[in-house]
Amino acid sequence: MSTLGRSEIIARMRKGDLSVTPLLYADQIGAASVDLRMGNVVLMVRGRGTSHVDPAKVKKHASASGHAKEYDAQQKHERYELPFQTPFLLHPRALALVPTLEWVSIPPDLMGAVTARSTWAREGLSIATATLIEPRYEGIVTLELANLGEIPLTLYPGLELAQIAFSKVDGDTRRPRRGHFDLSFEPTQGKIARESDFPLLPPRNDHDG
Amino acid sequence: MARALREALRHDYGPERSKEFFDECETRIAEIGYALEAAQDMTSREVADHLRALASVGSRVALLERSRLGEYSWPFAEAITHIAERLFSNEEATGPQRPIVHVVAEGVGYHIWDDDPEQQFKRRIMVVAFPRHLRHHVLLHSIFGHELGHPALKSDETMGIIFGRIIPLMRKGALQDTVQLKRWMRAEQAPSQVKAAVGRGFEPSDDQVRDWRFELLCDLFGLVLFGPAFAAAHRMILEPLTAPEDYAIESATHPPYRLRKKLLADAMTLLHWMEPVIAATNTGGAEAGRAAEAALLAYAGGDAPDDWHRLIGIEDLEAILAALTEMFDRLPGLAYSRPDPEILRELLDRLAWCRPPIVQGLDPDDNPVNERVPIQHCLYAGWAFWFGRDALEAPRLDARPDMPSLNFHQVNRLCEQALLQQRAIDAVLGAAA
Numbered sequence: 001m002s003t004l005g006r007s008e009i010i011a012r013m014r015k016g017d018l019s020v021t022p023l024l025y026a027d028q029i030g031a032a033s034v035d036l037r038m039g040n041v042v043l044m045v046r047g048r049g050t051s052h053v054d055p056a057k058v059k060k061h062a063s064a065s066g067h068a069k070e071y072d073a074q075q076k077h078e079r080y081e082l083p084f085q086t087p088f089l090l091h092p093r094a095l096a097l098v099p100t101l102e103w104v105s106i107p108p109d110l111m112g113a114v115t116a117r118s119t120w121a122r123e124g125l126s127i128a129t130a131t132l133i134e135p136r137y138e139g140i141v142t143l144e145l146a147n148l149g150e151i152p153l154t155l156y157p158g159l160e161l162a163q164i165a166f167s168k169v170d171g172d173t174r175r176p177r178r179g180h181f182d183l184s185f186e187p188t189q190g191k192i193a194r195e196s197d198f199p200l201l202p203p204r205n206d207h208d209g
Numbered sequence: 210m211a212r213a214l215r216e217a218l219r220h221d222y223g224p225e226r227s228k229e230f231f232d233e234c235e236t237r238i239a240e241i242g243y244a245l246e247a248a249q250d251m252t253s254r255e256v257a258d259h260l261r262a263l264a265s266v267g268s269r270v271a272l273l274e275r276s277r278l279g280e281y282s283w284p285f286a287e288a289i290t291h292i293a294e295r296l297f298s299n300e301e302a303t304g305p306q307r308p309i310v311h312v313v314a315e316g317v318g319y320h321i322w323d324d325d326p327e328q329q330f331k332r333r334i335m336v337v338a339f340p341r342h343l344r345h346h347v348l349l350h351s352i353f354g355h356e357l358g359h360p361a362l363k364s365d366e367t368m369g370i371i372f373g374r375i376i377p378l379m380r381k382g383a384l385q386d387t388v389q390l391k392r393w394m395r396a397e398q399a400p401s402q403v404k405a406a407v408g409r410g411f412e413p414s415d416d417q418v419r420d421w422r423f424e425l426l427c428d429l430f431g432l433v434l435f436g437p438a439f440a441a442a443h444r445m446i447l448e449p450l451t452a453p454e455d456y457a458i459e460s461a462t463h464p465p466y467r468l469r470k471k472l473l474a475d476a477m478t479l480l481h482w483m484e485p486v487i488a489a490t491n492t493g494g495a496e497a498g499r500a501a502e503a504a505l506l507a508y509a510g511g512d513a514p515d516d517w518h519r520l521i522g523i524e525d526l527e528a529i530l531a532a533l534t535e536m537f538d539r540l541p542g543l544a545y546s547r548p549d550p551e552i553l554r555e556l557l558d559r560l561a562w563c564r565p566p567i568v569q570g571l572d573p574d575d576n577p578v579n580e581r582v583p584i585q586h587c588l589y590a591g592w593a594f595w596f597g598r599d600a601l602e603a604p605r606l607d608a609r610p611d612m613p614s615l616n617f618h619q620v621n622r623l624c625e626q627a628l629l630q631q632r633a634i635d636a637v638l639g640a641a642a
Contacts, residue, residue, distance in 0.1 A: 010575050016562075021569040022630050023577035024637045040283075040629060081278040083287065084632060101633060103565050103626060108609075136611060138563050140626075158633055174611065183563055185622050 004110070004166040005032050017107035018166065033163040035117065039099035039140060040157045041186045042088055043077040050076040055193035059201045073189050088155045090125070090147045097187035099140035101158060106137045108173050112164045114141055120161050124149020127162050135173035139184025210267055211238050217273045229309045230273055233332045237266045262328075272313050272322075272336050280314035281339035284628035285347045288584045289337055292434070293357060295540050297333070297364045308333040314341040321356040323363065335360055345618065347625045348591045351442040354431025361430060362423060367536060371426065374532045378525045379422045387413045390421075394458070398517035402456040411459050420462045425520065426529075428469050432476055433533045436545030438588035440473045440509035464520065471518035472526070477510035479527050487550045494604070498557050501597020505589075508596055548586040556582070556590035560620065561601040563612055565627035566590045567634065579634045587631065591624040 004012065006029055012018035020034045028035045050072055061069045077097075082088055090096055106112055112133030116125055126146045133141060143162055147153050155161070193201060214234050218227065241262050248255065290310040298307045315338040322336040337356075343349055361367040380386075383393035390413045394403050431439045451466040458465060477483055485502035487495050521529070537544035548556075556566035566587055568580035594601060595617060602614055615623070 010571065014571060019562075019564060021564065022567055022579060022634050023569065023571075024579070024633060026574075026576040028577070029575070037633075079279055081283055083278075083283055084636065101630065103630070105562065105564060136609075138612070158636075183619055183622070185626065 002168050003032050009034065009166060018110060019105040020102050030163065033165040035160040036141060036162040036164055037101040038155055038157050038159050038161050039101045040082050041099055042080040042082060043097040043187050045076060046078040053192065055197060056201045058191065058193035059198045076189055082157050084157050090145060090153045090155055092147050092150055094147055096145045098143050098145055099186050100143060103139065104137065104141050106133060106135055108135045109169055110166045111135050111169050112166055114162050114164050117160060117163050123153060125153060125161065135169055140186060142187040210263060214238065214270050217270055227273065230311050233309055233334060234266055234269055236331050269334060272311065275313045276311060280341055281312060281344055282347055282625050284625060284632060285350050286312040289353055292543060293335060295543055297360060297366055308335050311336045313338050316341055319352050319356055321359060323360045345625050346621045347628060348588055348621050349442045349446060351435045351438040351588050352446055354435040354439040355427045357434065358427030358430030370532050370536045375426060375529050376422060378529050379426065379521060381525060382522060383520050384418060384422050387415060387418055390418055396517060400456050402454055403458060406458055421464045424463045425472055428472060429476055429529060429533060432473055433537060434544050436585045436589060437482055437506060437509045438585060438592050440477060441505060441592045443473060444508060467514045468518050468520055471513050472521060474510045474513035475519065475523060475526055476530060479530055483510055486547050486553060495554065497597060497600035498554050501557060501593040501601055504596035505593040545585040548589060552580065553590055557594055557601055560590065560594040560623060561605050563615060565623045565630055567627050567630050579638060581635055581638060582631055584628060587624055587627050591620055595620050
């Protein structure tokens with residue numbers, strides 16, 4: 001697995017199958033990565049929302065009514081939309097899900113790896129999870145921002161917070177059992193339990209969580 | 210009321226937008242308070258007037274609470290705000306001369322609430338209401354072009370041309386007065402439903418004739434402002450609500466849909482908008498783009514009903530469109546102009562590849578190349594893509610069959626994402642200028 005350097009990133013962008021847009025400045029493309037900016041939506045855990053995270057709930061609600069299925073998903077987060085030049089304060093130990101401003105299209109033979117830019121990492125900003133972007137991905141990239149520092153960080157939509165590097169992937173990247181193709185427009189709550197996890201979780205009727 | 214106003218600030222709003230609105234409401238409440246304190250012996254009429262004024266502020270406070278970011282498309286709302294502020298202000302106007310444009314999400318449809326011009330307020334408040342359930346449907350939001358026409362009817366900046374030049378041209382033929390309107394309803398070519406209404410003794414009123422003129426004018430206003438995207442949204446929103454035999458003219462404040470469709474079709478022809486901008490001679494997949502445009506234009510300006518539906522004669526309509534165009538000429542870049550064919554092709558190509566329709570390239574030195582794309586061109590591309598998607602998507606489906614065809618919601622969201630990205634591009638281009 002080799003990582004694309006600047007010239008190869010640009011060559012693939014010119015070819016058209018790799019796309020990160022908008023690129024606002026020339027130095028947004030680095031030696032082996034492309035900088036990503038914070039987008040305009042923030043999801044934060046709501047104080048009175050969900051008591052705890054439990055994958056057994058996903059199993060319990062798998063065959064439940066629309067209300068039960070949606071309630072936890074919709075109540076868990078507070079969703080904010082931030083026009084440009086609007087500050088957003090990320091407190092120590094807080095976790096926020098934000099989209100990138102950029103729309104990212106990854107061709108079948110590449111994958112992306114997202115990390116925090118070092119300048120922001122030094123301030124305590126961590127983009128700690130879900131760093132791998134699969135081949136064939138189309139959409140914004142969700143950044144899981146955490147403040148590991150001691151003081152709050154003021155963030156603004158449009159700031160370059162992250163970077164994405166691209167690596168070659170060998171072999172066929174199609175996933176035969178993958179559901180319908182979808183475009184990702186903004187962060188959503190992840191599905192913490194899949195059908196394949198259900199046999200290992202408590203029975204539906206025995207869990208009240 | 211003052212307490213309710215203060216509590217409204219608990220909610221989350223866009224930056225700065227709530228401050229002007231809050232300040233104006235606070236001023237109005239204070240003025241009512243001063244008037245009540247100063248009054249010695251008020252008549253019941255005066256009491257009622259003050260109560261009405263207070264209720265009016267109360268409705269504005271409630272609207273402040275209903276303006277929550279996330280329940281409407283703020284990139285589009287920002288565009289509407291920008292258009293309204295430019296249209297309804299003097300060029301130099303800032304601060305108190307500029308209207309306060311407030312955006313809310315409502316349950317029903319597209320609407321703009323405007324202040325009563327006879328009331329003497331410090332600042333004019335215009336409340337723009339988006340339908341909550343169509344939050345991301347920016348292609349349909351083009352219908353706001355019509356709604357922006359209503360405040361134009363009572364704005365100093367636009368009233369001169371409207372009442373000095375346009376309305377006299379509309380006060381002709383069937384729209385001259387109630388007598389002429391009734392004669393037109395009785396015409397041999399009139400649909401049986403219209404004749405039946407007249408047979409039942411229906412008498413159009415002066416108010417109805419006036420309202421029909423205003424509504425038709427607002428349709429033309431929207432068309433000149435947003436271009437064919439407006440006509441497409443107009444048809445997609447209104448036509449399904451109207452059965453083919455539906456000519457509800459009794460107590461209708463709006464002309465029956467087919468009359469409006471005929472007007473827009475005539476106007477698009479007169480504006481020379483029925484021909485695609487992508488030339489047949491362009492190479493490299495231009496055929497699909499041209500066909501998509503043609504399909505959009507056929508939808509937006511085609512299928513016109515017969516000539517009985519023409520309430521405004523062609524010559525008068527031409528003069529009206531010239532006057533409207535002149536009105537917008539004082540604000541360069543605000544109204545629709547036809548897109549550059551190469552830029553349009555790029556926007557369509559990006560949609561075909563499931564990407565937001567912006568213009569993005571790299572120059573020979575690997576520097577990003579960005580373009581200012583007006584909102585009208587983004588919407589035009591979105592609509593054209595929707596009507597020509599089969600041919601436009603074919604090359605991509607061959608190359609990437611795992612990416613199926615886009616649905617209407619996805620096309621809207623891609624265009625909304627483009628409007629958002631365009632704001633960042635414009636900010637950077639503006640800073641570099």
